[in-house]
Amino acid sequence: MAVKRKSEFRKIMKKYWKNGTAVLGTCLLVFFIIVAVFAPQIAGVNEMGNNYQIPRVSWSSKPIAPTSEHPFGVIGGRDIFYGVVWGTRTAFRLGLIITGFSALIGVAIGSISAYFGGWVDEILMRIVDIFLSIPFLVAAMVMTTILGKGLDKVIIALIIFGWMSTARLIRGNILQAREEQYVLAAKALGQKDWKIIMKHILPNTIFPVVVQMSMRIGSYVITAAGLSFLGVGAEPGYADWGTILSYSRNWMTMLNESWFAIVFPGTAMVLFVLAWNLVGDALRDIFDPRMRS
Amino acid sequence: MDSKNALLQVKDLRTYFHTEDGIVKAVDGVTFDVYSGETLGIVGESGCGKSVTSLSVMRLLDEKGEIAGGKIIFEGRDVMAIPESQMMKIRGNDMAMIFQEPMTALNPVFTVGFQIMEAILLHQDVNKEQARTMAIDMLRKVGIPEPEKRVDEYPHELSGGMRQRAMIAMALSCNPKLLFADEPTTALDVTIQAQILELMKSLQEQYGMALVMITHDLGVIAEMAQRVVVMYAGKVVEYAEVLTLFKKPRHPYTWGLMNAIPKLDEDKEVLYNIPGVVPDPLDFPDGCRFNTRCPLATDKCRKEEPPLVEVEENHTSACWYVDKLVEMIKVSRAGEGA
Numbered sequence: 001m002a003v004k005r006k007s008e009f010r011k012i013m014k015k016y017w018k019n020g021t022a023v024l025g026t027c028l029l030v031f032f033i034i035v036a037v038f039a040p041q042i043a044g045v046n047e048m049g050n051n052y053q054i055p056r057v058s059w060s061s062k063p064i065a066p067t068s069e070h071p072f073g074v075i076g077g078r079d080i081f082y083g084v085v086w087g088t089r090t091a092f093r094l095g096l097i098i099t100g101f102s103a104l105i106g107v108a109i110g111s112i113s114a115y116f117g118g119w120v121d122e123i124l125m126r127i128v129d130i131f132l133s134i135p136f137l138v139a140a141m142v143m144t145t146i147l148g149k150g151l152d153k154v155i156i157a158l159i160i161f162g163w164m165s166t167a168r169l170i171r172g173n174i175l176q177a178r179e180e181q182y183v184l185a186a187k188a189l190g191q192k193d194w195k196i197i198m199k200h201i202l203p204n205t206i207f208p209v210v211v212q213m214s215m216r217i218g219s220y221v222i223t224a225a226g227l228s229f230l231g232v233g234a235e236p237g238y239a240d241w242g243t244i245l246s247y248s249r250n251w252m253t254m255l256n257e258s259w260f261a262i263v264f265p266g267t268a269m270v271l272f273v274l275a276w277n278l279v280g281d282a283l284r285d286i287f288d289p290r291m292r293s
Numbered sequence: 294m295d296s297k298n299a300l301l302q303v304k305d306l307r308t309y310f311h312t313e314d315g316i317v318k319a320v321d322g323v324t325f326d327v328y329s330g331e332t333l334g335i336v337g338e339s340g341c342g343k344s345v346t347s348l349s350v351m352r353l354l355d356e357k358g359e360i361a362g363g364k365i366i367f368e369g370r371d372v373m374a375i376p377e378s379q380m381m382k383i384r385g386n387d388m389a390m391i392f393q394e395p396m397t398a399l400n401p402v403f404t405v406g407f408q409i410m411e412a413i414l415l416h417q418d419v420n421k422e423q424a425r426t427m428a429i430d431m432l433r434k435v436g437i438p439e440p441e442k443r444v445d446e447y448p449h450e451l452s453g454g455m456r457q458r459a460m461i462a463m464a465l466s467c468n469p470k471l472l473f474a475d476e477p478t479t480a481l482d483v484t485i486q487a488q489i490l491e492l493m494k495s496l497q498e499q500y501g502m503a504l505v506m507i508t509h510d511l512g513v514i515a516e517m518a519q520r521v522v523v524m525y526a527g528k529v530v531e532y533a534e535v536l537t538l539f540k541k542p543r544h545p546y547t548w549g550l551m552n553a554i555p556k557l558d559e560d561k562e563v564l565y566n567i568p569g570v571v572p573d574p575l576d577f578p579d580g581c582r583f584n585t586r587c588p589l590a591t592d593k594c595r596k597e598e599p600p601l602v603e604v605e606e607n608h609t610s611a612c613w614y615v616d617k618l619v620e621m622i623k624v625s626r627a628g629e630g631a
Contacts, residue, residue, distance in 0.1 A: 180397055180400075181392050181394055181397040181398040182398055182399055182400040182401075184353060184392070185390070185392060185398045185399070185460075185463075186400075186411075187353055187384070188351060188353060188384055188385065188389060188390040188464075189384060189385035189389065189412045189415060189464075190380075190381040190382060190383070190384035190385035190386060190415055190416065191381075191385075191411070191415060192381060199411070200400050203400075203402045203403075204400070204401070204402055
């Protein structure tokens, strides 16, 4: 039996590795993980204190082009290489925490809504509508302004305004799955209600959420960077890709002197988003047996 | 037959659905018995309440449906009085059901083996290894080739006929005493249909279970059933042994259904069909519910509902004009003979 299972798993993995985009996504992700884990070895540590503060290397605000000492250059007196490398950790933290918590809230609210139906459903879905009616970025900006500066505040703001689409997705999926004949068939076999939910309804509804989550990890990093760029995100000097970008804001008219402050963190961001999207696609193929053939 | 020995007795069953538009009387006074080892056919057009009858007996109605009256007695126990926790043990173990659409009745994210094992583990005191062996055995019994390999395949990897076989394996895995088959062959090719029916027949003999065959296909009834309930608009209109029914139909609806079957030796441009459609369950006509489509309908039929009465031994029909029908059938059959 174990042998059989293993061969099934191997079959999937074989297919996975044959899929070029999936391999590319995984490689990128592994690369980012390595960078995040070995950040102290790659970029060193901040001897002045907090490692997540990019150390000052110059007191002049003028950008300094890449040199062997500062391979990605310097902007606002901060070493961009250090910021990009340590920013990888920030990106993972942002993406995983925001997505994890907003998915948790979304799944809880969506399942409650679908399971109980009636007025509970009505109230919860109207709340979702209210939250959705506020433009996401504006809402997040207002929240961070109220809560104050700092990365943890950004995380809270994005969780508060990030759970609705998951709630809707899971609610719709559960409502659909509940009507499926295999649910009736399971009941006809004498299966218990909660087991039907756990075994038959959730597995058929949770995969789209997992796929959606992995794709959103990337997009949350972009949003958080956007907030930092607008000055309502992380504190100045924090090792965060958006923060580095925000330094380049004052030099936008002189791109020939400051391009490196945009290109390096920007590339990191694009590749990060790409990695999660490709992995999301691959996850869908793995999770859904219908996609395997 | 003495109805006291019946495995299942359904007496004057009424199942109503409460919808926004009003009360739908999907099943409205249905009575029949099922005996161990026999096959009872329930036949009628779509929307006659055939499936609702079986769902009512298994107490699987959704929250809108309600058993509004009547009695269901299974092995001498009143099904309606059994607590839900007990009912779960009965479902799958004593009563099981197979469905029309084998694609949607199997969960797409699990292997067929997993799903059969689930049924076995639920009702039998065995471990996973044993359950797996039993599942493979079951797949072999229903005629799936290479069961050791198929057991690890997903529903989408099997053909329609295979899926229905897997469904049957699942339903029979706990050796139920009573099996409801709700249009089990409707979604399949004709050749596969014949195979599945053959399979069900031989499994029935092997296990000695009672089978309730729900279908709109009189051909399936002729093949499988010993006794037949003909349903129309939530009511039983005729109830007879299968040979009697085909030889001597005593309700215009049954006669109409029989006429709608094309015959091999006839060359017709247009097949006969019963004019009209099944009436809206929210708005059944007064009197006999078949009066809107019946060639024999009179004012009496439009006012008074005919009771289900015995026309001969073990043969009941609900029609005011059985005599006229007999006359009509005689004329029609004489015409065919000429």
